[in-house]
Amino acid sequence: xxxxxxxxxxxxxxxxxxxxxxxxxxxxxxxxxxxxxxxxxxxxxxxxxxxxxxxxxxxxxxxxxxxxxxxxxxxxxxxxxxxxxxxxxxxxxxxxxxxxxxxxxxxxxxxxxxxxxxxxxxxxxxxxxx
Amino acid sequence: xxxxxxxxxxxxxxxxxxxxxxxxxxxxxxxxxxxxxxxxxxxxxxxxxxxxxxxxxxxxxxxxxxxxxxxxxxxxxxxxxxxxxxxxxxxxxxxxxxxxxxxxxxxxxxxxxxxxxxxxxxxxxxxxxxxxxxxxxxxxxxxxxxxxxxxxxxxxxxxxxxxxxxxxxxxxxxxxxxxxxxxxxxxxxxxxxxxxxxxxxxxxxxxxxxxxxxxxxxxxxxxxxxxxxxxxxxxxxxxxxxxxxxxxxxxxxxxxxxxxxxxxxxxxxxxxxxxxxxxxxxxxxxxxxxxxxxxxxxxxxxxxxxxxxxxxxxxxxxxxxxxxxxxxxxxxxxxxxxxxxxxxxxxxxxxxxxxxxxxxxxxxxxxxxxxxxxxxxxxxxxxxxxxxxxxxxxxxxxxxxx
Numbered sequence: 001x002x003x004x005x006x007x008x009x010x011x012x013x014x015x016x017x018x019x020x021x022x023x024x025x026x027x028x029x030x031x032x033x034x035x036x037x038x039x040x041x042x043x044x045x046x047x048x049x050x051x052x053x054x055x056x057x058x059x060x061x062x063x064x065x066x067x068x069x070x071x072x073x074x075x076x077x078x079x080x081x082x083x084x085x086x087x088x089x090x091x092x093x094x095x096x097x098x099x100x101x102x103x104x105x106x107x108x109x110x111x112x113x114x115x116x117x118x119x120x121x122x123x124x125x126x127x128x129x130x
Numbered sequence: 131x132x133x134x135x136x137x138x139x140x141x142x143x144x145x146x147x148x149x150x151x152x153x154x155x156x157x158x159x160x161x162x163x164x165x166x167x168x169x170x171x172x173x174x175x176x177x178x179x180x181x182x183x184x185x186x187x188x189x190x191x192x193x194x195x196x197x198x199x200x201x202x203x204x205x206x207x208x209x210x211x212x213x214x215x216x217x218x219x220x221x222x223x224x225x226x227x228x229x230x231x232x233x234x235x236x237x238x239x240x241x242x243x244x245x246x247x248x249x250x251x252x253x254x255x256x257x258x259x260x261x262x263x264x265x266x267x268x269x270x271x272x273x274x275x276x277x278x279x280x281x282x283x284x285x286x287x288x289x290x291x292x293x294x295x296x297x298x299x300x301x302x303x304x305x306x307x308x309x310x311x312x313x314x315x316x317x318x319x320x321x322x323x324x325x326x327x328x329x330x331x332x333x334x335x336x337x338x339x340x341x342x343x344x345x346x347x348x349x350x351x352x353x354x355x356x357x358x359x360x361x362x363x364x365x366x367x368x369x370x371x372x373x374x375x376x377x378x379x380x381x382x383x384x385x386x387x388x389x390x391x392x393x394x395x396x397x398x399x400x401x402x403x404x405x406x407x408x409x410x411x412x413x414x415x416x417x418x419x420x421x422x423x424x425x426x427x428x429x430x431x432x433x434x435x436x437x438x439x440x441x442x443x444x445x446x447x448x449x450x451x452x453x454x455x456x457x458x459x460x461x462x463x464x465x466x467x468x469x470x471x472x473x474x475x476x477x478x479x480x481x482x483x484x485x486x487x488x489x490x491x492x493x494x495x496x497x498x499x500x501x502x503x504x505x506x507x508x509x510x511x512x513x514x515x516x517x518x519x520x521x522x523x524x525x526x527x528x529x530x531x532x
Contacts (some may be wrong), residue, residue, distance in 0.1 A: 004212045007294035008355075019207070019294055045278050051385075058406045077400075077470065081448045084404035095344045095407035102278060106141050106298065113299040 012051035018042070030119045034112040041105045048098055052091070059087060137350055211294050224290050224399065225301055226308070227267025234265045234360045240489045241364025244442060244496060254265040256319035257367035261360060263312025264328045270305040271336040274298050279344075282406035285399065314500070316363075323371035324363050331359040338522055343408050350392060350411050350422075358385035376442040380492075383433050389426035390462050393419045394478035398471050420466045423477065427462040434488075438497075447495035451488065458484055 019042060021035045063083045067075050067124040213221070238261040240479070242254055273280065273291050277298075280286035290296050309332060317325035334358045342349040358381040365377035396403065396412040403410045411419040434451045437443045461480050465473040493499075 004210050004480045005294070006208045006210045009282065010287065015287065016278060017292070017294055019211075041446075045266060049278065049282070053405065078416075081400055081413070081416055081479070084400050088404050088407065088409060088413055092409075098407075099341060099344050103275065106275070106277075107199065110299050112304060117299070 011046065011050075013053050014046050015053070016046055018046075028119060029107070030116045034109070034116050037109060037112055041109060044105070046104070047087070054096070056087060059083075102119060133482075141349055151317055166275075171423075211297075213296065219281075221290055221296060222266075222304060224306060225270045226271040227273075230269065231262055231265040235262045236486075236489070237357075237384055238360045238364035238367075239379065240492065241495055242363075242366075243360030243366045244380055245365045245377065246441070246497070247367035247369045250253040253367060256315055256322060257364060260312045260315035260324075261328060261363055263315065264332055265306045265312075267305040267309030267312060268332050268335045270301045271332075272340050274301045274305070275336070275340050279406055279408075283399070283402045285402070309379065316367075320367045321371050323373075324367045327359055327363045327366060329363060331356055331363075343410075345409065347411055347414050347418075348408050349409065350389070353392070354385045354388035357388045358382070360384070375440040376437075376497075379433055379437060379440050379442055383430060383488070386426040386429045386433065387488075388466075388483065389480040390423045390458065390477055391485075392475040393423040394465060394481065397465075397469060397474035416469070418468055423460045424459070427455070427459045431459060437492075441497045443492060443495040444500075447491060450495065451491050454484060454487055454491070 003022055005025070006020045007020050008020070009117060010017050019038070021038060023035070027035075046121060064075055067079060074078070167514045225275055227393070235258050239258055242257055243249070244252070244471045273289055276286075277291050280289050281292045291298065293303055308493045313325050313332075317330050334352065339349060339352045339356055342352055361384050362377055364375060365380065366373055369377075393412060396410045399410075400413050403413050411422065431452075434455055437447055438445045458480060461473070461477045
């Protein structure tokens, strides 16, 4: 854990891997901006997928229970596929908004990374001039 | 029939028997070991083959537990995302999905080899390398966009960017360098038409297909167009930019092949797709998924019969490829009638054998390959047909136990 980020095991619910971001001793403004943005986006992603996956599990259980009430103990693949289709259709809008929102955030992160690299490059040039 | 048998007895028996079977075998083995459908049978078949050997009991134990331990380690511990320069080339290979890219390059090579213009080795190599680089760029941009989605599915959860080994900007820099290098190679080394096709395909894959997976059921059709363009690039690279009926037919074959292949693959991943929000045909319209798989295998049959009329192949191609296509249709029919994990797996696996076999048959029966442009001689016909029969029989021998 010296001077790089470290990545953890995937979260059991959201399936995303948590990242511990390394904080350098003399953190510059651009580095700080990038780090905070990445934390913010990771948190946003984690919240979305935790909610979404929990809802999926809950609704699947409810569907199975509904089937067993009708007298079907083990649901066949075809019966389950009806639920899968229904769940996908109900979440179409959620996924569309999430998708484009994520693209925007991802591009912001890359822009900040470019800023950081540019800043570092300028620093290096300054060092070599002396 | 008698002359065929005589030809087999005379000289056909030795011709390339082992090399063709080996090619198909190794291809399938690689594909199966990669796919998450069912990795176990590979080990199981090895064991059954080696059962009578005394060393098998010594070899067997370390094979099974090794990957399990490795997986547990990477799944439970915190790891530093420091990049070792020694592993960098491996990371880049993974980032460009080397297996998929090599399949794309093979179809480009097939397009080049089948085109009616004279074969030029330098252009051929530049065309393949350029296409490979553009494909690598497309795949890394795709992975950059897909991080949280890839994390949701067991098939893709171990990709580099998901595991945080490379930073997004690293992947994009790689894509920019590789993509521009590839396009420049195609533009100056091959011709502008090929470069334009490459650029269009790059755009189609990264900017239309990738987001469309969550938006519309049409994504499979777009994805199939993406798969059909590489042979066109090879064709255009060889002819200097002219694409005629033969090239279009080849692209059509690749386009049609994607449907039975992908529909069968996606059938078993329905729960994952549903949760991760992918609007795949297998989830949103299972009936259509079965029907298109069947329809397009029949389409492949038809296209193969039409190939001699486009002066792509000789007439023997249509005859030789018929049993292969008939079996493909039969498996798609089984999948259509009774869609479960077994029939879909059979169809998926056979699609992996079908494509390389089809490529080999296409090339072996290329129009005018054996005789310039004049009528083929008696002798070479017999040997060509004879070879095809053997390839098919070897394929069927492999296909049935699956």
